[in-house]
Amino acid sequence: MHRWDFFKRREAPSARGKMRLATRTSQSGNINIDGTNASSLSTMFLPSQDGFFDVIEPGVRDLVKFFAIDLDLITYTSCEGHFYRDRGCGDERHVGLLPRNDTEQSSIWSGLVKITTAWNTRCVNTPMIAGVMEGAVRDDLALLPTLDLYLCRRPDLTWDSYFAMIDAATDELLGILKSTWPREPIDK
Secondary structure: OHHHHHOOOOOOOOOOOHHHHHOEEOOOOOEEOOOOOOOOOOOOOOOOOOOHHHHOOHHHHHHHHHHHHHOOOOEEEEEOOEEEOOOOEEEOEEEEEOOOOHHHHHHHHHHHHHHHHHHHHHOOOOOEEEEEEEEEEEEOOEEEEEEEEEEEEOOOOOHHHHHHHHHHHHHHHHHHHHHHOOOOOOOO
């Protein structure tokens, strides 16, 4: 969290150098430390690093850009979604946000609720619903709250339907985000 803001004012190490070597891409397109579709561990990259978007999966780059660059919110995870045909399951598209403080957490929560409500009202006939997941990440002894925006597959629809429409749905979601996100300043 502190590195995110620290390197906005200072030169950050390149994400194309040694740090980039700490990530691998799986056959399914997952970018993480192990280069597998089973790992959830990854290196934290910062938007101030050249090569930042090289280590963001293509399907979520525009969402990450909106949150990290346009809104200056900390994105701690993202996934473009992956279909594992051999197992008949998949990962859903999402972007995770790490609030800096209680005020920012409240503002993010409010914004995500507006977005998911708008999506779920306007996009009733799509194979996905928008949802917010509350979670936490551990930093040494501290447990930090997180909020993740998901495009969830409806249980009665196939993964093929989900992935056939996910890019168009993401474009629609981004439009809703840009027109609906609260414009009041966040006290950082």
